[in-house]
Amino acid sequence: MYAVEVSDHIMIAHSFRGEVFGPAQRLHGATFAVSAAFLAQALDRDGIVVDIGRAFAALKEVLAPLNYRNLDDMSEFKSVNTTTEFLTRHVFEGLAAAVKSGRLGRDGREIAAIRVTVAESPSARAWYEGALW
Amino acid sequence: MYAVEVSDHIMIAHSFRGEVFGPAQRLHGATFAVSAAFLAQALDRDGIVVDIGRAFAALKEVLAPLNYRNLDDMSEFKSVNTTTEFLTRHVFEGLAAAVKSGRLGRDGREIAAIRVTVAESPSARAWYEGALW
Amino acid sequence: MYAVEVSDHIMIAHSFRGEVFGPAQRLHGATFAVSAAFLAQALDRDGIVVDIGRAFAALKEVLAPLNYRNLDDMSEFKSVNTTTEFLTRHVFEGLAAAVKSGRLGRDGREIAAIRVTVAESPSARAWYEGALW
Amino acid sequence: MYAVEVSDHIMIAHSFRGEVFGPAQRLHGATFAVSAAFLAQALDRDGIVVDIGRAFAALKEVLAPLNYRNLDDMSEFKSVNTTTEFLTRHVFEGLAAAVKSGRLGRDGREIAAIRVTVAESPSARAWYEGALW
Amino acid sequence: MYAVEVSDHIMIAHSFRGEVFGPAQRLHGATFAVSAAFLAQALDRDGIVVDIGRAFAALKEVLAPLNYRNLDDMSEFKSVNTTTEFLTRHVFEGLAAAVKSGRLGRDGREIAAIRVTVAESPSARAWYEGALW
Amino acid sequence: MYAVEVSDHIMIAHSFRGEVFGPAQRLHGATFAVSAAFLAQALDRDGIVVDIGRAFAALKEVLAPLNYRNLDDMSEFKSVNTTTEFLTRHVFEGLAAAVKSGRLGRDGREIAAIRVTVAESPSARAWYEGALW
Numbered sequence: 001m002y003a004v005e006v007s008d009h010i011m012i013a014h015s016f017r018g019e020v021f022g023p024a025q026r027l028h029g030a031t032f033a034v035s036a037a038f039l040a041q042a043l044d045r046d047g048i049v050v051d052i053g054r055a056f057a058a059l060k061e062v063l064a065p066l067n068y069r070n071l072d073d074m075s076e077f078k079s080v081n082t083t084t085e086f087l088t089r090h091v092f093e094g095l096a097a098a099v100k101s102g103r104l105g106r107d108g109r110e111i112a113a114i115r116v117t118v119a120e121s122p123s124a125r126a127w128y129e130g131a132l133w
Numbered sequence: 134m135y136a137v138e139v140s141d142h143i144m145i146a147h148s149f150r151g152e153v154f155g156p157a158q159r160l161h162g163a164t165f166a167v168s169a170a171f172l173a174q175a176l177d178r179d180g181i182v183v184d185i186g187r188a189f190a191a192l193k194e195v196l197a198p199l200n201y202r203n204l205d206d207m208s209e210f211k212s213v214n215t216t217t218e219f220l221t222r223h224v225f226e227g228l229a230a231a232v233k234s235g236r237l238g239r240d241g242r243e244i245a246a247i248r249v250t251v252a253e254s255p256s257a258r259a260w261y262e263g264a265l266w
Numbered sequence: 267m268y269a270v271e272v273s274d275h276i277m278i279a280h281s282f283r284g285e286v287f288g289p290a291q292r293l294h295g296a297t298f299a300v301s302a303a304f305l306a307q308a309l310d311r312d313g314i315v316v317d318i319g320r321a322f323a324a325l326k327e328v329l330a331p332l333n334y335r336n337l338d339d340m341s342e343f344k345s346v347n348t349t350t351e352f353l354t355r356h357v358f359e360g361l362a363a364a365v366k367s368g369r370l371g372r373d374g375r376e377i378a379a380i381r382v383t384v385a386e387s388p389s390a391r392a393w394y395e396g397a398l399w
Numbered sequence: 400m401y402a403v404e405v406s407d408h409i410m411i412a413h414s415f416r417g418e419v420f421g422p423a424q425r426l427h428g429a430t431f432a433v434s435a436a437f438l439a440q441a442l443d444r445d446g447i448v449v450d451i452g453r454a455f456a457a458l459k460e461v462l463a464p465l466n467y468r469n470l471d472d473m474s475e476f477k478s479v480n481t482t483t484e485f486l487t488r489h490v491f492e493g494l495a496a497a498v499k500s501g502r503l504g505r506d507g508r509e510i511a512a513i514r515v516t517v518a519e520s521p522s523a524r525a526w527y528e529g530a531l532w
Numbered sequence: 533m534y535a536v537e538v539s540d541h542i543m544i545a546h547s548f549r550g551e552v553f554g555p556a557q558r559l560h561g562a563t564f565a566v567s568a569a570f571l572a573q574a575l576d577r578d579g580i581v582v583d584i585g586r587a588f589a590a591l592k593e594v595l596a597p598l599n600y601r602n603l604d605d606m607s608e609f610k611s612v613n614t615t616t617e618f619l620t621r622h623v624f625e626g627l628a629a630a631v632k633s634g635r636l637g638r639d640g641r642e643i644a645a646i647r648v649t650v651a652e653s654p655s656a657r658a659w660y661e662g663a664l665w
Numbered sequence: 666m667y668a669v670e671v672s673d674h675i676m677i678a679h680s681f682r683g684e685v686f687g688p689a690q691r692l693h694g695a696t697f698a699v700s701a702a703f704l705a706q707a708l709d710r711d712g713i714v715v716d717i718g719r720a721f722a723a724l725k726e727v728l729a730p731l732n733y734r735n736l737d738d739m740s741e742f743k744s745v746n747t748t749t750e751f752l753t754r755h756v757f758e759g760l761a762a763a764v765k766s767g768r769l770g771r772d773g774r775e776i777a778a779i780r781v782t783v784a785e786s787p788s789a790r791a792w793y794e795g796a797l798w
Contacts, residue, residue, distance in 0.1 A: 273788040
């Protein structure tokens with residue numbers, strides 16, 4: 001299996017509900033370093049998994065609505081904790097939609113899976129990997 | 134599959150038996166940068182894989198008996214080479230026990246697997262990944 | 267000149283006032299990876315610049331009041347922008363006080379200077395270096 | 400599953416054919432940071448996956464013909480784009496041959512798979528993972 | 533002294549003249565990870581050294597003519613070896629001009645110095661630091 | 666001022682004398698990631714500070730006697746604590762001798778200073794910088 005992975009980052013504020021979060025129940029923030037890997041069984045005729053420029057653009061497009069925001073204020077996140085894990089899946093869903101709509105520049109069915117990794121600090125990160133079909 | 138990974142490090146001395154190890158047969162040492170990833174099919178109701186604070190604590194608890202030690206002097210390692218690979222499994226077993234006893238703060242059966250990565254230098258590392266059930 | 271540098275991190279929320287900040291005028295957040303270097307002309311009789319354990323403790327003590335906080339809510343920061351640059355100096359002042367009070371475990375006069383580096387993302391960081399005497 | 404991974408790097412020039420590559424159709428170059436991971440179900444009697452010294456040597460041997468070269472000038476690459484993805488597979492094939500010929504110092508059949516990761520920049524990388532048998 | 537540092541990268545081809553360069557006399561290439569630090573004695577009234585957005589833009593503007601190029605083909609580099617060290621100074625000169633022309637958004641005279649760091653691989657880098665006035 | 670910096674690493678065992686060291690008084694070990702920077706006011710006629718190949722060789726030569734050793738057993742270190750700080754100076758002295766004897770391939774008097782940085786873990790490092798003349 002081949003993979004191509006591109007990285008970007010966002011800076012957000014948020015707070016969590018639940019005793020398990022301790023001081024992170026207070027409004028705080030994070031720099032999330034986000035990597036998106038696209039997996040495929042074979043390279044296309046150009047010798048690539050996906051166009052790396054389009055991969056960067058797709059990741060940036062998914063991240064843009066979150067960047068420099070207080071996630072607590074966004075209606076779509078009203079009923080959830082926007083944990084690092086939760087955001088890996090959120091980014092995955094946005095990228096999966098981009099692949100399926102053909103925006104990555106290759107027949108989306110040739111992309112088998114996506115893995116999204118989000119580092120919240122030098123010592124903690126999360127990832128989500130899922131098949132697309 | 135979701136994962137949450139936390140990192141810590143230990144500083145140990147040890148030596149290896151076997152010609153294959155060359156100069157590493159002499160007593161030497163290493164800083165081991167250790168990452169432990171906990172994998173689960175679904176997030177819990179708080180939106181997490183495991184409480185990151187408990188994950189750090191479990192990793193520290195498994196590493197503590199090794200830190201600032203000469204592993205050659207520890208009776209449990211008498212008959213083995215404490216290679217980087219060996220230690221990935223040793224840490225895995227300690228964390229697996231923590232998960233199964235419920236110390237990670239979630240029904241252990243919801244944690245599917247653990248991956249332990251140990252970097253011994255900027256250019257070499259090892260990992261062990263195993264299912265828990 | 268010798269230096270010993272230790273690192274830690276904090277996760278905070280804040281916003282900035284001033285058109286120059288663009289979208290960062292909105293409430294957002296950051297993971298700040300903070301490194302503190304202590305500089306000295308000579309090692310002490312134990313062969314160290316400062317006790318690394320005390321250096322970690324001093325850095326943690328200075329960072330603790332900021333961690334998991336919205337800096338906009340802290341009275342001491344009411345009239346300033348808590349930029350990455352500003353925070354390098356804030357941490358410097360806290361560490362300078364620790365050195366001067368002898369809390370680093372060595373005659374503070376033997377510590378010549380401190381450099382504080384704060385990384386806000388994989389592609390941007392700031393530092394402040396100042397003499398202590 | 401256990402893995403041992405070693406890293407090295409090469410500095411090459413090349414160009415790509417195809418509109419998708421935009422400015423990378425021009426002759427340019429890259430530092431490729433290459434990591435090779437060898438995967439095995441069990442450790443050998445020395446407690447290792449493979450001898451790390453031999454792993455470094457095998458990786459260096461596969462990379463040497465590429466280092467400080469213009470890949471466009473190499474006859475074996477005449478009809479292909481030497482993309483980062485393509486090179487992950489090229490290195491994989493060279494290492495697979497080394498394993499199968501016994502040059503890694505262990506019965507090659509005990510090495511289950513190889514993963515080759517190639518980073519082209521701080522924000523983009525590719526990998527290829529394949530079973531050996 | 534305060535500093536703010538931003539990072540970007542370029543991918544270039546080139547070759548060197550001189551026996552000292554060994555195999556690097558052949559046409560090869562590099563990914564150069566470039567960091568530019570702007571140093572100032574004091575923060576401005578917004579609490580910054582320079583606007584980080586303008587700093588990124590200035591660095592990108594200086595790097596753009598080099599990116600995805602064979603430096604051997606550029607007339608301005610005809611008589612020189614475009615070593616990593618040489619390029620640190622080249623980028624420094626471009627950024628110094630940007631500061632002096634006021635493009636960094638602050639009275640250029642308040643920027644005391646610039647340090648440009650260029651990493652050519654995980655194990656080698658160069659930097660140039662110079663005063664501006 | 667220009668600088669060229671190269672990196673390597675060693676794996677050693679040692680112990681410290683003095684209550685300040687706490688558990689590090691026990692025999693333990695470390696991977697030391699060592700960087701050596703050579704500083705010069707001007708580039709030579711080839712456009713370099715020093716030949717990077719010779720710089721790597723000089724660093725390796727200074728580190729070799731320490732690698733895979735228990736520093737407590739080395740007679741030259743009998744009366745000292747081989748702390749990270751101490752080792753930065755030890756490596757500096759070895760490299761200074763190499764420069765002064767002309768082994769770096771340039772009139773040693775043109776190298777103004779050397780800075781040696783030693784990282785003992787992901788969160789702690791030390792450096793020593795000294796003028797050569």
